[in-house]
Amino acid sequence: MSKAQTTRSNILLQAFGLIYRQGYQATSIDDIIAKTEVTKGAFFYHFKNKEEMGLAIVNEIMYTGLIPYMKDILDRPGNVRVNLYQMMENLLHSDVFFNVEYGCPAVNLIDEMAPLNKSFHQALSRIMKQWHEAIAAAIVRAQRNGQLTDAHRPGHLATYIIASYSGIRNTGKIMGKAAYAAFLDEYEKFLNQLT
Amino acid sequence: MSKAQTTRSNILLQAFGLIYRQGYQATSIDDIIAKTEVTKGAFFYHFKNKEEMGLAIVNEIMYTGLIPYMKDILDRPGNVRVNLYQMMENLLHSDVFFNVEYGCPAVNLIDEMAPLNKSFHQALSRIMKQWHEAIAAAIVRAQRNGQLTDAHRPGHLATYIIASYSGIRNTGKIMGKAAYAAFLDEYEKFLNQLT
DNA sequence: CGACATAAATACCAATCAGTATGTTTTGCA
DNA sequence: TGCAAAACATACTGATTGGTATTTATGTCG
Known part of the structure; x- marks a missing residue:
């Protein structure tokens, strides 16, 4: 898996965990990038x-x-x-x-x-x-x-x-x-x- | 029922309807006061x-x-x-x-x-x-x-x-x-x- | 009427939201 | 090695959030 793919699937996995516990709407993108230790630029590059x-x-x-x-x-x-x-x-x-x-x-x-x-x-x-x-x-x-x-x-x-x-x-x-x-x-x- | 009680129960009823459709967290206080046609002051007086x-x-x-x-x-x-x-x-x-x-x-x-x-x-x-x-x-x-x-x-x-x-x-x-x-x-x- | 609590209206606040603009680094490949 | 594109970083924006401060109206009882 390339580095970019790793980043993407890491975001998905961590976001999945947060949404599971907090709900979709209650989970902010800032929450996700904080947990993933990825920047907003990376997030919006992938999604x-x-x-x-x-x-x-x-x-x-x-x-x-x-x-x-x-x-x-x-x-x-x-x-x-x-x-x-x-x-x-x-x-x-x-x-x-x-x-x-x-x-x-x-x-x-x-x-x-x-x-x-x-x-x-x-x-x-x-x-x-x-x-x-x-x-x-x-x-x-x-x-x-x-x-x-x-x-x-x-x-x-x-x-x-x-x-x-x-x-x-x-x-x-x-x-x-x-x-x-x-x-x-x-x-x-x-x-x-x-x- | 006094006027104040009417206001209160009106807020509750309209908020109930909104929360039913949108969820609790997704329903903002501004949503509620807009629907109820009651001001924020009234809302926070009662709750x-x-x-x-x-x-x-x-x-x-x-x-x-x-x-x-x-x-x-x-x-x-x-x-x-x-x-x-x-x-x-x-x-x-x-x-x-x-x-x-x-x-x-x-x-x-x-x-x-x-x-x-x-x-x-x-x-x-x-x-x-x-x-x-x-x-x-x-x-x-x-x-x-x-x-x-x-x-x-x-x-x-x-x-x-x-x-x-x-x-x-x-x-x-x-x-x-x-x-x-x-x-x-x-x-x-x-x-x-x-x- | 006058006094005083109840009830409600208005304007504002700091924090947070999703998303953007603009830049820098890394990577694959000729 | 050079260089374009991919991948990521930073700083910001306008809108919305829950909540507060302050002011204004309304009712009630002496």
């Missing part, structure tokens, strides 16, 4: 404006960072229920990107920016769509091989599971880590009694 | 600072406004499943406070402010705690009168339901109203197969 940097974070860090947690686990052979549970547990316990009190970076950004900014909406929508499709596809496969009946519409079930994930990340900000345990307990029961 | 106003919104508008959607429905006699479903449907379809693209005011504020500000955390925690207790109590009653077995821990189930609500409000910002329908479909099935 046209703050929004372009924000979108780069979504597309280059969040999108690529989340794929392993989404698709990869679901593509494993074996029981869907096990895979769907593993997916959830990995997401909740990954301590690279995730922290109970600060929630999920992607969910946070949806909450803050989706209603305000069309470009953010679109970029975040792409992530959610990928995830939704991956879950629905796994359910369809399970229905085909007899692990599940067709009592549930795959798309609906996928929406329900995604919603429950987004929600526990939010609830966790208030109730702390105990909420994760309670949630996983019920989520497991939910999966097991799926017909 | 020590922006935070005090924000907390007043949580305690006086959100808290009191949400109670009917939480406790009242759950206290109705009859089937818990029906009550839990009604509670959710009412919350999702109330168009006084709620809008698909802007989510839930309380959930939004948790997402934005709970990690940043202890006072907000505390005030919002109070709302969630009340709700959690009301759901758990309804489940305990249902277990006592035989509508439910004790296969589920009431507190865990309450957490799970709250999380799913918070989540669908977030997911709805991206996927739109169709997500609500898909969610309610699955939520109903979830309630019906609870033992």
Whole structure:
């Protein structure tokens, strides 16, 4: 990686961390260049404006960072229920990107920016769509091989599971880590009694 | 209500609307006084600072406004499943406070402010705690009168339901109203197969 | 009326914001 | 080695931020 590329990805990574903790709008460019120890000239050389940097974070860090947690686990052979549970547990316990009190970076950004900014909406929508499709596809496969009946519409079930994930990340900000345990307990029961 | 009280509650109501749509930090005091057509002097006569106003919104508008959607429905006699479903449907379809693209005011504020500000955390925690207790109590009653077995821990189930609500409000910002329908479909099935 | 608190209006402030203008250094390559 | 372009640095700008100081109006009670 060239020096310029290093600078760019360093900015993105540090900005990602700050935005994760403070929110997008509450994180100033001055915050970012202070943390990165890069000057404003360098920042605006690499990004046209703050929004372009924000979108780069979504597309280059969040999108690529989340794929392993989404698709990869679901593509494993074996029981869907096990895979769907593993997916959830990995997401909740990954301590690279995730922290109970600060929630999920992607969910946070949806909450803050989706209603305000069309470009953010679109970029975040792409992530959610990928995830939704991956879950629905796994359910369809399970229905085909007899692990599940067709009592549930795959798309609906996928929406329900995604919603429950987004929600526990939010609830966790208030109730702390105990909420994760309670949630996983019920989520497991939910999966097991799926017909 | 005296004239001064009218001014105060007018500020709170308009500020609530702006914060709902733009977020707390993104809503400036100048925004609020412009919308309210009240001067800065009046604003700072009624509130020590922006935070005090924000907390007043949580305690006086959100808290009191949400109670009917939480406790009242759950206290109705009859089937818990029906009550839990009604509670959710009412919350999702109330168009006084709620809008698909802007989510839930309380959930939004948790997402934005709970990690940043202890006072907000505390005030919002109070709302969630009340709700959690009301759901758990309804489940305990249902277990006592035989509508439910004790296969589920009431507190865990309450957490799970709250999380799913918070989540669908977030997911709805991206996927739109169709997500609500898909969610309610699955939520109903979830309630019906609870033992 | 007169006195005094309540309520609200006006003008201002230092700090911070995203972004720019203009310069200097570093790098790749002929 | 020379030199253009890429990469970065510095200093600044106008707008906006939350908040204050000071002044003015309004209501109320003796």
